[in-house]
Amino acid sequence: MAINVRNSGEKINLEELLEQGVSLSEHTTIHTGGKADWAAYPSDFEELRALLDFAKEQKLPVTILGGGSNSLISDEGIAGLTIITTHLTRLHISGELFCVRCGLSLDRAIDRSIEAGLSGLENLGGIPGTIGGAICGNSGANKVQISDLLYYVDYMTLDGKLHRMQTHADEFSYRHSPFSGSADTILYEAGFRLIPTTQTSDVRLRKEEAKKRRKEDGQYDNPSLGCVFRNPAGMSAGKLIEDCDLKGTRIEGAAISNRHGNIITNFNGKATSQNILELINQVKTVVKQKHDVSLETEIQFIGRW
Ligand SMILES: Cc1cc2nc3c(=O)[nH]c(=O)nc-3n(C[C@H](O)[C@H](O)[C@H](O)COP(=O)(O)OP(=O)(O)OC[C@H]3O[C@@H](n4cnc5c(N)ncnc54)[C@H](O)[C@@H]3O)c2cc1C
Structure with a gap:
């Protein structure tokens, strides 16, 4: 070789x-x-x-x-x-500019930003995954989307060339970014413009509270991918699913969470991706029949489907 x-x-x-x-x-x-x-x-x-x-x-x-x-x-x-990407984790800070490689976990990045006296990302506390994944899907929580704070993205194309994109919030939308679904860009580094603060203990508390609410909500109880479906305009996918009495429905090791209609779990650790796909299709069919709404998935399907 x-x-x-x-x-x-x-x-x-x-x-x-x-x-x-x-x-x-x-x-x-x-x-x-x-x-x-x-x-x-x-x-x-x-x-x-x-x-x-x-x-x-x-x-x-x-x-x-x-x-x-x-x-x-x-x-x-x-x-x-x-x-x-999870070994791409270096970061550097220049004033209010927080620059981080895209494989660092979002949660760790938030901790590091607070340690550096910078706020803004704390409402995203507890979202699993990396900076790169969060930017690709424009992750959001508590009325903040990651794109609200993003300043630039360095990405590599398949020819090995590195490019910088100065980002603008209006190029991003609900769970969508200019990088969504792109098979030929690898996000390498992101720069965030954050807000300098001396009140770091308050910021840390907001982050920990965001994470605690998720824990209390049962989000970490069983292996999952978080919300499976996008919320249709003006509606909650979870509520539509709950109204169909689908909570707790199982296909082998895959189950719709008893606490949150939009979460599918691998409740016994024995589910296959095929079980999860079948459950997703069942939910789509039932919600279409009952509410005449076509649910779209928020999760990405990767590999030989
Ligand atoms: C318990 C739980 C709670 C969650 N809560 C939320 C929430 O509140 N809000 C929310 O928005 N999401 C939430 N999610 C979903 C998920 O955590 C986010 O979408 C997260 O940002 C995905 O990051 P990741 O690194 O895991 O992405 P991955 O799953 O690894 O990848 C997702 C997509 O991004 C692409 N990608 C990843 N990194 C790069 C890169 N460096 N360059 C190019 N493409 C890349 C992949 O190819 C794939 O298409 C939750 C998930 C769980 C399990």
């Missing part, structure tokens, strides 16, 4: 970076899904570029996975190279 060389002269040994047949169920919060043909965890720009070169040479499709908290991975796995 080829050995690439960094610009600095330091060698990148692809044999050390690449793993074959990597089980992905531990890389998603619902703990289902098959194997990646190839997987790698780059920790910097050069490693990412070397991996993209390898995929290009071998004609392999590339899939990006962050924390896997919004992704349902096929039981048949993922073809080609899966790049798992």
